[in-house]
Amino acid sequence: MKTYTIPKKSLTLWRIRVIMLTIVLLCVFFAIPMPKLVFIILASVILFLNLLANFWYLPQFMKSCRITVFDGKVVITRGVLIENTHIMPFSRLIHSQTVQTPLARLFGLSILFLKAARFRLFIIDMSDEDITSLIDELGVGGN
Amino acid sequence: MKKVYRAHPLMVFNFLKPFLFVLIFPFITAAIRYFTDRRLTGLFVLEILAFLTVISIAIARCITFRLIIEDNLLTIKTGIFFIKKSKIRISRLSSIQTEQNPFDMLFRAATCRINTEAGVTRKSDFQFKLKLKEAKEILGITYPDKTISKVRFSAFRVAIMAAATSSAATGMIIWVPTLRQIANLVGVGIDRALFDGINNITSRFHTYFPPIVNIVSLVILVSYAISFLYSFLKHINFKVSFGEKKIAVQSGFFVRTRTHFRRTRVNNIKIEQTPLLRLLHRYTLKVSVGGFDNSKSVSQVVVPSGKRRKIQEDFKEFFPFLTHKGKILRPERRPLIQNLFLMWPGIYLLLMITAALLSAYFFPSFSRLVQFLTMVCFGFLIIYTHTCLFEYTCGSLKLGDYIFAQSNYFLNTRELYCLKNNIGQLKITRFPMDRVLGICRVRLTVCSENADTIRVRHLKYDEVVKELSDTFELKEYFETKDKK
Numbered sequence: 001m002k003t004y005t006i007p008k009k010s011l012t013l014w015r016i017r018v019i020m021l022t023i024v025l026l027c028v029f030f031a032i033p034m035p036k037l038v039f040i041i042l043a044s045v046i047l048f049l050n051l052l053a054n055f056w057y058l059p060q061f062m063k064s065c066r067i068t069v070f071d072g073k074v075v076i077t078r079g080v081l082i083e084n085t086h087i088m089p090f091s092r093l094i095h096s097q098t099v100q101t102p103l104a105r106l107f108g109l110s111i112l113f114l115k116a117a118r119f120r121l122f123i124i125d126m127s128d129e130d131i132t133s134l135i136d137e138l139g140v141g142g143n
Numbered sequence: 144m145k146k147v148y149r150a151h152p153l154m155v156f157n158f159l160k161p162f163l164f165v166l167i168f169p170f171i172t173a174a175i176r177y178f179t180d181r182r183l184t185g186l187f188v189l190e191i192l193a194f195l196t197v198i199s200i201a202i203a204r205c206i207t208f209r210l211i212i213e214d215n216l217l218t219i220k221t222g223i224f225f226i227k228k229s230k231i232r233i234s235r236l237s238s239i240q241t242e243q244n245p246f247d248m249l250f251r252a253a254t255c256r257i258n259t260e261a262g263v264t265r266k267s268d269f270q271f272k273l274k275l276k277e278a279k280e281i282l283g284i285t286y287p288d289k290t291i292s293k294v295r296f297s298a299f300r301v302a303i304m305a306a307a308t309s310s311a312a313t314g315m316i317i318w319v320p321t322l323r324q325i326a327n328l329v330g331v332g333i334d335r336a337l338f339d340g341i342n343n344i345t346s347r348f349h350t351y352f353p354p355i356v357n358i359v360s361l362v363i364l365v366s367y368a369i370s371f372l373y374s375f376l377k378h379i380n381f382k383v384s385f386g387e388k389k390i391a392v393q394s395g396f397f398v399r400t401r402t403h404f405r406r407t408r409v410n411n412i413k414i415e416q417t418p419l420l421r422l423l424h425r426y427t428l429k430v431s432v433g434g435f436d437n438s439k440s441v442s443q444v445v446v447p448s449g450k451r452r453k454i455q456e457d458f459k460e461f462f463p464f465l466t467h468k469g470k471i472l473r474p475e476r477r478p479l480i481q482n483l484f485l486m487w488p489g490i491y492l493l494l495m496i497t498a499a500l501l502s503a504y505f506f507p508s509f510s511r512l513v514q515f516l517t518m519v520c521f522g523f524l525i526i527y528t529h530t531c532l533f534e535y536t537c538g539s540l541k542l543g544d545y546i547f548a549q550s551n552y553f554l555n556t557r558e559l560y561c562l563k564n565n566i567g568q569l570k571i572t573r574f575p576m577d578r579v580l581g582i583c584r585v586r587l588t589v590c591s592e593n594a595d596t597i598r599v600r601h602l603k604y605d606e607v608v609k610e611l612s613d614t615f616e617l618k619e620y621f622e623t624k625d626k627k
Contacts, residue, residue: 001619068620075620083578085571087615092567092590116567119588 001070004134006062009107010125014062015054016103022050067123069137074114076121092116096135114138148281150208151252154272158201164324170194208271212284217257219269229269233285235259238404238432240267241278245397253278260408286403288386294457296381296447304427304447305374307419314366317373352515383445385461390430392443402443404432411561411589412462413442414454418526418554426451428458431595442595464545464560471547472540472610474601479580483601484535488528495520526554540585540599540607542614548587548597559597561589563614571607583607 029042057080065078074093076086097113104110109125112134126134159167173187203223211218217236219229240256247253253275256267273281326333345357382393390409393401413429420426428446446454459465474480499517503510530551537556541547546566549558567590573583583604589595612618 001623003623066624068623070620071616073615073617075617077624079573081575083573087569087571087611087617089564089566089615091564116590119568119594121568 001068002133002137004067004069004126004130006065006124007109007127007130009127010109011058011062013104013107013109013125014058018050018053018058022046065124067126067134069134074121074138076123086121088114088116088121090138093138096138098131145211145213146280146284148210148212148273148277150205151250151272151274152205153247153250153252154205154208155198155201157254157270157272158204159197162197166190166193166197210271210273210281212281217285219257219271231257231259236285236405237408238402239282239285240400240402241282242395242401243275243399247272247275248399251275255281282401282403286386286389286391286405288388290384290386290391293382293384296383298379300448301378301381302375303420303423303425304444305371305378307417307423307425307448308427309367309370309374311363311366311370314368314370314373318366318369352511353509356512356515378444378447381444381447390445390461392445404443406461408432409462410565411559411595412458412465413595414451414558414560415552416556418529420448421529421556423448425449426454428454430462431589462560464562467541467543467545467547467560469541469543470606470610472542472599472602472606474535474538475582475603480582480601481535483576484531485528488524488531491524491527495524523554530554530556534600538599538601540587540602540610542610546587548585548599550597550599552597557597559587559589559595565589567594569611569615571604571611573604577601577604581605 025046026043029039029046034042060080061078064080064083066076068075068077072090074088074090076084076088078084093114093116095115097115098110099113100110104125107125108128110128110131111125112123112131114121114123123134170190170193173190177187200223204221207221207223207226209218209220211220212233215233217231217233219227219231221227237258237260238256240258242254242256243252244254251274252272254270254272255278257269259268322333322337341358341361345354345361348357350357376396377398378394379396380394380399384391384393388405388407389403390406391401391403393399409430409432411431413431414426415429416426425448426446427444427448429442429444431442445458455465474484495517499513502513506513533556534551537549538551539547539549542563544563546561546563547559549556551557566587568586568588570586570588571583572586577583581604582601584598584600585602585607586596586598608621612621
């Protein structure tokens with residue numbers, strides 16, 4: 001039985017993404033003409049959600065993510081408020097695919113998609129070494 | 144022994160089909176105009192040239208088509224300049240379907256559809272026309288085992304299924320585009336005439352509700368009738384025959400279809416009940432075959448309508464996994480769990496009442512229409528509530544070598560049977576409230592071209608974990624998880 005967890009740098013990457021999204025949203029709100037009070041309320045809500053995501057949701061979510069490979073099956077558990085456990089036998093796997101954004105490339109991380117007939121599972125940013133090892137265990141070609 | 148088959152000449156029309164509206168019909172219209180007005184335009188000459196080119200290519204493609212059967216190998220050769228040769232092992236075939244429309248019957252031809260699991264949905268892997276005799280011969284070669292038993296379903300049972308599964312939406316999907324195409328072709332405003340006709344008929348009825356309600360009701364009724372007729376004519380003369388390894392299903396009145404597939408290709412079995420079938424205490428048995436038909440669904444109806452016990456008794460011999468023994472997991476029988484099942488109907492009821500009151504308050508002129516719409520929504524809500532209660536009383540899951548799950552699927556009820564090896568994905572979901580109550584929701588996805596799924600809600604989490612650990616050998620995983 002081999003268990004993979006999400007690396008700490010993945011948390012940093014997602015924090016950067018959330019901050020970037022917040023800045024974009026704030027710029028959009030700033031560009032749209034609206035009363036000052038509405039802008040302040042919207043900006044406060046966005047900032048509050050940003051803080052919530054950065055300091056509570058994202059660390060908890062990363063902590064909850066566990067990918068376990070053993071005995072011909074892959075078991076993926078994740079979720080903070082809603083906990084999901086996916087069990088997928090290897091025999092059902094058709095192919096795997098990795099996706100890397102420019103920012104993720106800087107951190108050496110990739111998203112892994114496991115594709116079976118009519119459904120797919122995704123595993124958020126794992127390190128390239130972990131992905132290679134996982135793909136080897138699953139016995140399918142990556143990319 | 145090597146056998147070579149050539150395409151039936153009618154296959155030329157199959158190749159011409161894509162050009163029907165852009166070339167063939169304009170050419171025919173131009174030809175008629177030439178004979179009536181005695182005028183030959185430059186465009187007509189161009190059309191003749193294009194028509195001749197397209198028809199010669201179609202004839203050449205038809206002539207060069209070959210289907211070769213040798214030992215356990217089926218070879219399909221197509222193309223003139225770019226020759227495509229496909230080789231398939233007969234053992235790898237998912238299904239073979241032959242179809243005969245009235246035109247085919249006249250010329251003793253049949254459309255053959257060959258499917259494998261590798262194909263895409265909504266499209267047959269290979270489709271061609273052969274002589275009827277040859278098409279039957281191919282079915283005999285590919286599925287040689289003798290028929291053990293044969294079941295024929297009466298027109299009444301087919302009518303029950305057609306009535307229970309038809310919907311106004313399906314009817315609209317059938318008649319609206321057909322009407323538009325005819326109107327475009329003939330150049331007459333049929334849709335306008337039809338609308339006037341509907342208006343005339345409905346204006347004769349004076350009810351409490353506004354005229355728009357009568358119009359909508361009539362359109363829905365006509366659409367439902369068309370859908371019923373389509374489904375009835377598609378499934379009438381329904382026969383199922385079982386061989387040692389194969390299953391053959393035959394149906395149709397104007398268009399006769401005959402589908403053969405191996406029993407081992409059946410991924411799962413579904414016993415379904417629509418709200419109307421629930422009233423009649425009847426069920427429909429469907430099998431999902433990996434690689435099947437040219438339609439959206441990969442399911443084949445095997446029993447249009449029948450009693451559940453009889454269906455199980457008749458088919459357990461052919462599908463051993465239809466019987467389920469062992470521990471069945473069910474939602475706990477207590478008021479709190481029952482209320483969880485009734486939570487969404489309750490929320491919908493509140494939303495519906497609020498929307499109705501607000502609409503009646505803000506748009507008093509439309510109060511009768513609002514009343515009608517609220518009544519319709521209320522009808523749906525009653526069916527939905529009944530389905531949720533069914534889920535509470537009958538929702539169940541059995542894990543093991545043979546998997547069984549029973550729950551609802553939209554407004555229908557569904558029982559799913561399959562082998563453990565055919566499970567594609569198993570998902571356990573726990574909401575915060577579920578964690579407090581120690582329950583979970585389990586979703587099973589059976590791997591097939593169209594992936595059948597079923598969700599069983601509010602099962603005891605500990606029991607699910609225990610059964611999963613035994614069935615999928617996950618004991619070690621859950622123990623480590625619990626420790627963490």
